[in-house]
Amino acid sequence: MSKSNLLPTKIPIWRDERYLKLLAQIAFALGVLFFGYYFYQNMVTGLRQQGTTLGFSFLNNTAGFDLAETLIDYSRSSKYWQAFLAGLYNTLLVSAVGIFFSTVLGVILGVARLSANPLVKWLAAAYLELMRNLSLLVFLIFWYLGVFLKLPLLREAIFWPGGILLSNRGIALPWGVPTDVYPAYRLILLAGLLLAFGLAFFLHQRGLRTGRPPLTIMWFLATFLAVAVFGWLALPGAPLTLDLPRVEGLGIVGGNTLSPEFMALVSGLVLYTAAFIGEVVRAGIQSVSKGQLEAAGALGLNGFQTLRLVVFPQALQVIIPPLTSQYLNLTKNSSLAIAVGYADLFYVSNTILNQSGRAVEMITLVMLTYLTFSLLTSLFMNWYNSRVRVVER
């Protein structure tokens, strides 16, 4: 073997790995671009033959359809973009309410799954097994058509204790009606909130200084509640009067009526997602090793202190990433509102799409909106996750 073969001679360009990699990337990029361009070109040609072009200016046209329930002012003569916005708010409402209640129910289920009581454990396990193997869409349709629309007619409405009225028109709840001292009360609530925040911040700082974590959240809530109760009593009249729903003629008067569509969607999503959150919570609690509990016991912590200072901080780390994806799933699954006829983002967009014939624009808009939700939630949860991470040595 001659010596020159062992020396790093100049590698020819067609065998140099760096060049090959670059070439492969360029080829790949060109391929992707070519296909993208090809599809785009086909689409533009096809649309031109239909006599349309791409563009979002149609969003300023009059919508001309009604929406059953909206959080913002909306009427038949509003614009498309206002309808879209109304749908967006409804999706946010459903997601927020759904996330709150499914977290509560999920935590209960997760803890019940680990209960020492065999009956409780069995019931929780049966519930999880039932829900996790159902198809959400079928469940939602069943829940809406088979339960909420099968409630009795308004004439024969069921009265539940607490002034709740159930009928196939929806669930009517007692609601507070603001009186003329309500604006003043709102200011008091705001002051209470600020005070509670200030106190929580102070306690947190002191906790950091002394190394004894205080019950920040409890003090926060207690302060706020104390101010709220005190303000209620201090004002000359009650800021809110209770308004009970009742049947009058052909409709429900008073209270706040939640439509069967909204109730079916939210409660269906909550019941379904809670099963998955329950599993997440169970896994999180079980991930805390037994030694940690024994160590906490040896340090003389009581049961509540063990949970608050030892179990939760560690379980939370395991729980948060999968919990985030469950929240995102709930938000995305809220698009199944179309199956129960609740005017959420997807339902409204579909109506706009059908009326205006702007499939490409509407689908792009909807996908971008959901994508934004996902990215924002991920960012927030990543930030929160990095905050709760237990600092290891």
Added chain:
Amino acid sequence: MSHIAEVQSATFERLPLLTWMRKNLFNTWGNSVLTLITGWLIFIIGRGLLVWVFTQAEWEVIGANLRLFLLGQYPITQVWRIWLSLLLLAFLSGNALSLWGRKGRAAGRFAVALVVTLLLLMLAPVGIEARGWLLALVFLIGLGWFMGRSATRRMRQVITVGFIIWPPIFILLLRGLTPADGLLPLVGTNLWGGLLLTFMLTVVGIVFSFPLGVLLALGRRSQLRIVRWVSIGYIELIRGVPLITILFMAQLMLPLFLPTGITIDRIIRAMVGITLFSAAYLAENVRGGLQAIPKGQFEAAYALGLSGLHTMGLIVMPQALRLVIPILVGQFIALFKDTALVAIVGLLDLVGIAKTVLAQPEFLGLQREVYAFVSLLYWVFSYAMSYVSIRLESSLGIGQR
């Protein structure tokens, strides 16, 4: 799975019922209250359910439309093709189970459960022909089982190949080849429906999203920056939006992407949507497996002089896939449940058929019965899939080393 064995072998004393109840249900005040509340809840729910199922519900709607639920409007003269493909599957399953059955008893038990289920199905209100076919299925499972007992290593490869070529054969048989007067007349996809369509969408979704997902997972870990970016962009885009938007895109935008004059079938469009959606999730799961493979494996392969392709194909990917089998099964179950969404874009799958059944004048207002039945079907198949996969995994040691 050692901790499960531990739990089971832990001291499980046989206590008299009353003692057991006192020790576990009524040992403290709080626990007693909890027990009573839970017991009351179980009683109320259970009684309501039993009363409804056995006295109030009108189940005739299911019996009268059973064929519609299962097969949609598939022509009755051509149903034998579905049975034929099922016979092939039964033979393959029996064979595979007996091959696996040598390692543990779970496979044998599963085979018995399958046979018992099929025999029980014969009691359902189905025609005499269907009963005959069910019997044939049982026979072929048995045949497969006994042939598998004396099978060689080569047989194993044949079975694997059989499972891989089964889906295309299934689809070919269903769709047909020849014009109306031939042996296998074409059956238009507009006639596919019911549980058959649901299964079809699931099978196609799994078969096609698997290679795409693996490619995306590799792309996301690629050293080539542009490939990586495109893969990440695709995966995150798909995972960030609901399936229903993808299905709508597939229905409405896919035809626009193609040159004018080319139209694709609505069911194919739905399949494309489901595949594109599932691939992104699959890619993330496979990536999880790839990340779990220690670097030493790559280095060892490099030291042996394997090329990049060989390292991936022979060393890394088999281990990575083996690791994520349980997760993949979970994903496939989710895919099965998600196919219900095609009803929203107007296909007549199980849910779509339910809608048409409820539109029949003699069965108006029976939403509870119809959707309870559909839910039950989804539930049974999902539960069976997850149960079988868990059992087979633990007995074969799949997913662990």
